[in-house]
Amino acid sequence: MDIKTGVEFLLLLLAVLRFQRGGCQRIGCNTCCRGPTGKVGAKGDPGDIGPRGERGENGSIHIHNISAFSAVLGASLTHNAGEALPFISIHTNVGDDFDGPSGIFTCTIPGIYRFTYSIYAYDETLEVFLMKNQDNINGVYVYIHGTDYFIARSNSAVLQLASGDKVWLKSTTPNGQFHNSDRTTFSGVIIHEM
Structure with missing residues (x-):
């Protein structure tokens, strides 16, 4: 060798x-000295359950505040120009933010609100404005020409309100005659809290 x-x-x-x-x-x-891969073995038994984890921090639950009202005039009245229109019959007043006798909604939950109103007139020309504090937002004008006419007008607005803001309806018609009807209405609801 x-x-x-x-x-x-x-x-x-x-x-x-x-x-x-x-x-x-x-x-x-x-690579060297290695044979082919064998078959996969049977699944093993599950392991023991691990210890319980530590308690997490307490979460928070946000309960949404709600403010909503719906009212009708509820009686015939002669109203002075520049004053808030009162509402006698209140159907809904969740949050108690609307005062019917004064006709004023006072915001207690800052947010975005939707207000709607309708004015019903009989043989009387009327002009009514939706007010935010002392600012005219929008209005309706009900013009009656002749006698024995019933006319209704409505309007709405979406307003951002801060706590303490006041929303109300103001008549600009001197000695305006509002007819006793459930057709003169005022309502509002919060749609987004801020």
Whole structure:
């Protein structure tokens, strides 16, 4: 046996010995001395349940505030120009923000509100404005030409209100005659709290 053959024999013998001890001993070797991948074994039993975690922080619940009212005039009346129109019959007053006798809604929940109103007239020309504090927002004008006429007009507005703002209906007609009817109405509701 020559030296070259002897070296090859020793290398072969070392490879066999390494394979018998559990495969190739070279770090990072994934190719030599490795057979085909075997079948996947059966699923093992589930482990034990772990310990209970720590209690989390308390959450917060936001309960939405509500403010809504709906009122009708409820009686015939002669009204002075520049004053708030009173409402005798109140159907809804959630939050108690509307005062019927004074006709004034006072905001206690800052937010966006929707207001609607209708004015019903009989043989009388009337002009009414929706007011925010002392500012005219919009109005209706009921013009009667002749006699024995019933006419109704309505309007609405979406307003951003701060706490303490007042919303009301103002007649600009001197000694305006408002007919006893459930057709003269005023209502408002919060649609988004801020």
